[in-house]
Amino acid sequence: MPQITVDYSADLAGDFDRPGFAKALHEATVEIAAAKPPACKSRFRPTEDIVVGPETEGHAHVHIHIALLAGRTDEVKARLTQAALELLRTHLKPAEGLTLHASAEVRDLDPSYAKFES
Template identity: 45%
Template sequence: MPHTTVEYSGTLTGALDKPGFGTALHEALVTIAGGRAAGCKTRFVRHDDLWIGDGSPHRAMIHVEVALLSGRDPETKRALTAAVLAALREHTAPTPQFEVQFSVDLRDLDREAYARHEEPRAVAP
């Protein structure tokens, strides 16, 4: 925990520094939201079939959805979404041929309903 999904326009594949953004994202999740570093999981999902605004081929987007266990106060959530947006912009190269829309959505996961299981790591002989 936390779980993050990064959806992005396929036209931005070369512009988005996934390792750099992932590192900055996980650091923010730990330092701002008190997440557990080993539990941070981020999925990058490329979309080649998007319709943005009026459908112009010069539009692109990167949307980040962060899911955290409930209980953080509004100030922490605002600080986290601001840090994620800043990291996203920092780790996306300029693409003057596109109008890029960046967005971040933070969602609470119900602590009482969330479940997980972690397999123990195999020990080498």
């Protein structure tokens, strides 16, 4: 915890500083949501195709999913969502001609969440 997943258009790969973004988002998650630094985990999933309305070209997307153990207030979740989007602006410089659709959400992990380390 937290589990962070970032889905992004594959054509953004060269313009997206993913390690820098993850590090900065982990720091923000610790500060805003009182997470422990070693507990922050991020994974990035490139997506090949995106369709926006009737268009299949000229668009790119990034969606940031942040899942936390229950107990954070809606205000904390909203602050973390906004911080994630602001950090994205500083770590992603999309190519000209692409319209970027960026979004983020913070949600509670299901009570069934479990983990182990070995």
